[in-house]
Amino acid sequence: MGRYVIRRLLQMVPVFIGTTFLIFVMVYALGDPVAAMFGDKAPDPATAAQIRHAMYLDHSLPAQYVHYMKQIFTGDFGTSASGQPVTQLMGSAFPVTIRLTLVAFVIEAVAGVGLGLIAGLRRGRLADSGVLAFTLIVVAVPTFVTGYVLQYFLGVKWHVANPAVAEGAPIGDLIMPGVVLAGVSLAYVARLTRTSVAENSRADYLRTAVAKGLPRRRVVTVHLLRNSLIPVVTFLGTDIGGLMAGAVVTERIFNIHGVGYQLYQGILRQNPPTVVGFVTILVIIFLAANLIVDLLYAVLDPRIRYA
Amino acid sequence: MPETTDSQSSATAVADAPAVAAAAPGLRKEGEKARSLRSDAWHDLSRKPMFYISGLLILFLIVISIWPGLIASGNPLSCDLAKSQMGPTSGHPFGFDTQGCDVYTRTVYGARASVSVGIFSTLGVAVLGSLLGGLAGFFGGWWDAVLSRISDIFFGIPILLGGVVFLSVVKGGTVTTVSVFMVLLGWPQIARIARGAVITAKQQDYVQAARALGASNTRMLLRHIAPNALAPIIVVATIALGTYISLEATLSFLGVGLKPPAVSWGIDISQASSQIRNAPHMLLWPAGALSLTVLAFIMLGDAVRDALDPKLR
Numbered sequence: 001m002g003r004y005v006i007r008r009l010l011q012m013v014p015v016f017i018g019t020t021f022l023i024f025v026m027v028y029a030l031g032d033p034v035a036a037m038f039g040d041k042a043p044d045p046a047t048a049a050q051i052r053h054a055m056y057l058d059h060s061l062p063a064q065y066v067h068y069m070k071q072i073f074t075g076d077f078g079t080s081a082s083g084q085p086v087t088q089l090m091g092s093a094f095p096v097t098i099r100l101t102l103v104a105f106v107i108e109a110v111a112g113v114g115l116g117l118i119a120g121l122r123r124g125r126l127a128d129s130g131v132l133a134f135t136l137i138v139v140a141v142p143t144f145v146t147g148y149v150l151q152y153f154l155g156v157k158w159h160v161a162n163p164a165v166a167e168g169a170p171i172g173d174l175i176m177p178g179v180v181l182a183g184v185s186l187a188y189v190a191r192l193t194r195t196s197v198a199e200n201s202r203a204d205y206l207r208t209a210v211a212k213g214l215p216r217r218r219v220v221t222v223h224l225l226r227n228s229l230i231p232v233v234t235f236l237g238t239d240i241g242g243l244m245a246g247a248v249v250t251e252r253i254f255n256i257h258g259v260g261y262q263l264y265q266g267i268l269r270q271n272p273p274t275v276v277g278f279v280t281i282l283v284i285i286f287l288a289a290n291l292i293v294d295l296l297y298a299v300l301d302p303r304i305r306y307a
Numbered sequence: 308m309p310e311t312t313d314s315q316s317s318a319t320a321v322a323d324a325p326a327v328a329a330a331a332p333g334l335r336k337e338g339e340k341a342r343s344l345r346s347d348a349w350h351d352l353s354r355k356p357m358f359y360i361s362g363l364l365i366l367f368l369i370v371i372s373i374w375p376g377l378i379a380s381g382n383p384l385s386c387d388l389a390k391s392q393m394g395p396t397s398g399h400p401f402g403f404d405t406q407g408c409d410v411y412t413r414t415v416y417g418a419r420a421s422v423s424v425g426i427f428s429t430l431g432v433a434v435l436g437s438l439l440g441g442l443a444g445f446f447g448g449w450w451d452a453v454l455s456r457i458s459d460i461f462f463g464i465p466i467l468l469g470g471v472v473f474l475s476v477v478k479g480g481t482v483t484t485v486s487v488f489m490v491l492l493g494w495p496q497i498a499r500i501a502r503g504a505v506i507t508a509k510q511q512d513y514v515q516a517a518r519a520l521g522a523s524n525t526r527m528l529l530r531h532i533a534p535n536a537l538a539p540i541i542v543v544a545t546i547a548l549g550t551y552i553s554l555e556a557t558l559s560f561l562g563v564g565l566k567p568p569a570v571s572w573g574i575d576i577s578q579a580s581s582q583i584r585n586a587p588h589m590l591l592w593p594a595g596a597l598s599l600t601v602l603a604f605i606m607l608g609d610a611v612r613d614a615l616d617p618k619l620r
Binding site: 014015016018019022023026027036125136137140142143144145148149151152154156238241242244245246248249252253264267268270275279282283286287 | 436457459460461462463464465466467468469471472473475476526549553556557560561563576577580583584587590594597598602603605606609
């Protein structure tokens with residue numbers, strides 16, 4: 001197990017470097033952060049050169065990248081467009097987005113697996129068709145449409161929920177944005193669970209479990225669900241990154257000042273340290289989630305052993 | 308992926324891409340007449356109402372993307388500020404938006420952007436992904452290793468995040484730039500599936516037999532492997548088409564995808580979203596059209612998957 005973790009961590013290093021370098025190239029090489037500071041006006045060449053030097057932009061791209069990474073590992077993420085250190089923005093943004101992601105994640109996992117289980121057990125019947133139709137519609141309606149429609153009806157018209165999220169983002173306010181953020185993934189989880197349950201319910205071990213007289217509840221939860229969850233867990237793990245990225249849209253609709261909001265501001269104002277810094281942290285979270293998923297396999301499926 | 312002691316890993320892969328199993332057709336019940344995968348799939352599709360509904364809808368969308376004038380006589384860019392946010396009147400069934408443009412005309416003309424981004428991105432992703440992935444799977448070796456690591460890197464970037472970063476620095480806002488971006492970030496998805504399908508097909512007896520008979524690499528790839536590896540690629544690509552359309556609208560909504568004067572549902576929804584309390588019709592029509600389009604493509608993808616993947620029947 002320990003050796004497996006170390007091997008996986010080592011495998012993550014090139015992916016981490018590659019991903020952050022890709023983002024770095026997009027932001028620094030394709031865009032021009034100095035020109036962006038001056039808006040429509042052309043900057044004075046001498047001033048521009050001075051800023052370039054101060055921002056380490058007069059070196060080659062790989063050298064800039066190495067310089068940037070060195071700074072990151074000493075905890076220096078640079079300054080944002082408003083002059084605040086990027087780490088300060090992160091300190092205020094990440095707790096909010098992590099809460100939002102957790103709310104969405106719980107909704108996605110519980111409702112998704114629940115719906116998928118119902119549909120998989122009643123394959124071909126009304127409940128199954130209902131779940132399938134529901135997931136089709138949820139996948140087809142884009143997140144931002146669902147967001148505005150729910151906000152309009154639940155928040156503005158019927159006063160069921162708060163249309164915007166209050167300062168400090170209390171959990172109660174985050175439920176509606178969480179539902180919106182979870183929507184599409186929830187549908188995928190339900191479909192994945194349904195397929196997996198339907199496939200496994202024909203397995204020999206399940207017939208054995210029924211034949212030896214186990215109560216249905218135990219057959220479904222221990223024998224069927226545990227085996228069916230393996231692909232679902234894979235999806236859930238990789239989806240954490242997707243959820244945090246999807247927060248760019250959700251946070252904009254519900255006016256939440258989290259990672260998506262800060263990232264979007266950084267992009268609008270073309271402030272490279274904000275963009276690259278936030279994306280780097282997101283990539284780390286994404287890679288860590290994938291590692292945890294792989295370790296969870298062994299818990300769910302005792303046949304899998306880590307050499 | 309951790310080592311597995313039995314077929315678990317293939318089961319996981321199948322769940323990720325439900326159609327990988329279709330690469331190995333021929334698991335036929337005894338007594339059934341032998342059919343090729345293609346005619347078998349067609350036989351299954353032709354009995355599905357979902358296939359006809361989505362097919363007709365897509366046909367209709369393609370026709371109005373090419374000739375929007377067929378059902379909308381107005382000009383999407385001719386607007387009259389005096390009619391700003393007015394509700395439906397005769398001749399203008401969907402009402403007017405903030406600029407006083409006819410919502411019906413704009414909704415009809417908006418199909419072109421969505422459908423063309425969807426089709427171009429999917430074609431690009433499918434061709435690039437299956438070429439790179441397929442060749443990597445067939446030849447193996449260092450090219451395979453390098454390609455797998457590169458696709459790991461691309462998988463590390465959520466596509467929406469990459470889109471916001473990439474498209475905000477590459478100023479363009481046209482169908483071409485958005486499609487190019489989607490191909491750049493989308494190909495690893497197909498490449499992985501193509502690689503897996505080719506590796507499965509490569510190990511089949513008939514491919515080994517062809518090799519033993521002295522068939523060249525080209526012949527083996529084109530005559531024996533490609534036809535059998537194509538099914539999972541078609542399935543994933545059809546479903547991806549719907550998600551690309553949705554992604555284009557989301558990027559346009561965020562202000563980094565298509566930009567005015569381009570006519571796109573994403574742009575219209577974004578502009579209507581701040582006025583949803585006063586004039587919800589401005590948002591609901593383009594949003595409805597967008598949802599219906601994505602739904603049609605996803606339904607088609609579902610039907611094609613069920614037809615090509617006999618395992619779920």
